[in-house]
Amino acid sequence: MKRKNDFLIQNIGGQDLLVPLGAKVIDLNGIIVLNSTGRYIWELLAENCSLDDLVAALEERFVVDPQRARIDVQAFVSEISKWDAIET
DSSP states (O other): OEEOTTEEEEEETTEEEEEEOTHHHHHHOSOEEEOHHHHHHHHHTTSOOOHHHHHHHHHHHHTOOHHHHHHHHHHHHHHHHHTTOEEO
């Protein structure tokens, strides 16, 4: 999976926001607030990654239990998929 180019990260008031661009603005009418984990996953999605790649990277970066990392990655991917923000 890989992120689409219809979104941009903006840091406003210390918060990282995933902002839709172009026609997505009209379609979505909102933004996603990213925590540090979400931002890291989004950055990784600049390149084509599998779910396992993302889980392994999360485990390494945040020293988190493999099961917790998988749950978090799946939740994030599920949420941004609702926004049509990634290609699978």
